[in-house]
Amino acid sequence: MNVYNAAASVVEKVRSKHSGIRAALYALPIAHSLRPTVQALAQESLKHAEAIVSAAQATGLLDAVKAIDATERVDSARFKALPAFFPESLVIVLCYELLIGPLRKLKGAHFGSVALVRDAQTELQMFFNTSKDYPKTSAAIAKVRTKENKANSSLPRYIRVNTLKSTVDKAVKALQKNGFKPVVHPIIPELLVLPPGTNLHGHALVKSGVLFVQDLASCLPVAATPSIEQHKIAVDACAAPGNKTTQLAAKLALTHPKEASVIAFERVPARAKSLKNTVTKAGANDKINVVEADFLEMDRMDKRWAQATLAICDPSCSGSGNVSVGEDIPVHTTEELQAFADHQFAIVQKAMSLPNMQTVMYSTCSIHQIENEEVVARLLKEHGAEWSLVSILPDWSERGETCKNLAERLCKRCVRASHAQKTHGFFVSCFVKRHAENIVDASLKRKSACEVTSSSKKMKIKHTKKK
Numbered sequence: 001m002n003v004y005n006a007a008a009s010v011v012e013k014v015r016s017k018h019s020g021i022r023a024a025l026y027a028l029p030i031a032h033s034l035r036p037t038v039q040a041l042a043q044e045s046l047k048h049a050e051a052i053v054s055a056a057q058a059t060g061l062l063d064a065v066k067a068i069d070a071t072e073r074v075d076s077a078r079f080k081a082l083p084a085f086f087p088e089s090l091v092i093v094l095c096y097e098l099l100i101g102p103l104r105k106l107k108g109a110h111f112g113s114v115a116l117v118r119d120a121q122t123e124l125q126m127f128f129n130t131s132k133d134y135p136k137t138s139a140a141i142a143k144v145r146t147k148e149n150k151a152n153s154s155l156p157r158y159i160r161v162n163t164l165k166s167t168v169d170k171a172v173k174a175l176q177k178n179g180f181k182p183v184v185h186p187i188i189p190e191l192l193v194l195p196p197g198t199n200l201h202g203h204a205l206v207k208s209g210v211l212f213v214q215d216l217a218s219c220l221p222v223a224a225t226p227s228i229e230q231h232k233i234a235v236d237a238c239a240a241p242g243n244k245t246t247q248l249a250a251k252l253a254l255t256h257p258k259e260a261s262v263i264a265f266e267r268v269p270a271r272a273k274s275l276k277n278t279v280t281k282a283g284a285n286d287k288i289n290v291v292e293a294d295f296l297e298m299d300r301m302d303k304r305w306a307q308a309t310l311a312i313c314d315p316s317c318s319g320s321g322n323v324s325v326g327e328d329i330p331v332h333t334t335e336e337l338q339a340f341a342d343h344q345f346a347i348v349q350k351a352m353s354l355p356n357m358q359t360v361m362y363s364t365c366s367i368h369q370i371e372n373e374e375v376v377a378r379l380l381k382e383h384g385a386e387w388s389l390v391s392i393l394p395d396w397s398e399r400g401e402t403c404k405n406l407a408e409r410l411c412k413r414c415v416r417a418s419h420a421q422k423t424h425g426f427f428v429s430c431f432v433k434r435h436a437e438n439i440v441d442a443s444l445k446r447k448s449a450c451e452v453t454s455s456s457k458k459m460k461i462k463h464t465k466k467k
């Protein structure tokens with residue numbers, strides 16, 4: 001039983017007056033050490049329960065959570081038996097944790113109810129901004145947001161121009177007319193940089209999908225793709241909510257306005273829905289085909305994507321890079337990080353297996369080597385004969401970290417981002433398929449290297465014998 005479900009179970013019993021907090025807590029099948037966390041979460045969530053239920057009803061969140069299928073609620077692969085499900089109480093706990101709680105982050109943010117709550121964050125905040133019915137909850141959320149804004153005030157506001165709908169020049173002029181002073185990013189030509197704290201949420205150009213509020217780090221995988229103009233068909237293996245997908249479609253369409261197409265995979269239905277909304281908002285329905293399926297289970301020879309030559313792989317990760325300046329990094333166990341790494345490895349490997357694949361971008365918003373350079377090392381170990389790791393973004397100063405299983409010169413081919421680059425923690429790497437002749441060359445080289453090694457061994461033996 002995870003902490004959210006446990007806290008939801010306590011909230012359920014207390015609200016239905018079946019039990020007090022302590023009795024409900026001690027009836028739970030959870031480790032003794034988890035009890036203080038669950039108790040605090042349930043206790044604090046209960047203080048805002050009525051307010052959160054109203055907001056969740058008004059925004060449609062509660063209905064959406066009630067409607068989801070059992071296997072979607074949680075990362076079902078992690079559980080032998082599905083945990084008990086109390087939709088209303090779970091929403092209370094998750095909303096409290098995200099909007100008010102000390103962490104203000106939801107673990108497992110890519111699954112079912114957690115994903116729905118996270119996607120509804122802006123609408124919930126707006127509800128409490130405007131509602132006068134729940135002054136205590138509204139004040140608690142406002143206090144948290146002021147703190148967050150202060151923490152984020154050192155990072156610029158990044159806005160990506162959707163070139164499917166407008167041009168960078170036109171967008172700059174329109175913003176200037178409204179009194180803003182955008183600067184075009186020196187490495188990413190479709191990205192505008194505005195002063196920290198600039199509020200463009202609700203701006204007409206954002207609402208109409210001409211501008212996307214997208215962090216610099218999140219723009220890096222597409223920006224770092226070598227010779228992107230050579231690609232017409234691409235896959236996005238892990239696409240929702242669709243920031244990189246729409247950026248990619250716009251970029252491909254610059255050189256191939258008619259033929260550019262992106263096949264965007266998303267395995268969580270609720271997130272596939274939000275991906276479709278992003279695609280529609282970007283005016284990219286004719287360029288992006290959303291496939292609601294597990295990328296790992298797709299048939300690699302399916303003709304819908306067999307022609308793809310480029311893949312963006314941005315799989316679920318620990319999210320440890322996604323913290324504000326001064327905020328604590330979320331804690332993950334080695335087992336949790338290893339599980340992410342195994343999944344990340346599998347996603348990139350599957351992308352490499354597509355019959356016409358040429359370029360595979362791999363990125364995470366994690367700061368951990370185990371999810372970044374170590375995954376790259378493992379991919380090279382398994383697929384280095386066919387795929388080479390190429391250096392990307394030569395003008396970007398922060399490079400991959402030196403780690404145990406990847407030579408320093410290879411680590412330096414990857415890119416890292418951090419608060420030092422005025423953005424969030426991020427990692428990007430790029431694999432390019434070796435040409436057929438290079439593969440033969442590489443295997444010949446390896447063969448002759450083996451021969452050199454074995455012949456030098458033989459020489460050594462002879463030499464030793466002579467002695």
Ligand SMILES: C[S@@+](CC[C@H](N)C(=O)[O-])C[C@H]1O[C@@H](n2cnc3c(N)ncnc32)[C@H](O)[C@@H]1O
Pocket residue numbers: 110111218237238239240241242243244245265266267268271293294295296314315316317
């Ligand atoms: C880090 S998010 C992607 C963010 C996205 N690239 C963007 O820029 O907006 C990872 C997404 O991949 C999805 N995902 C994870 N594993 C998947 C798989 N095996 N097949 C399809 N989608 C997957 C998750 O549900 C989640 O929505």
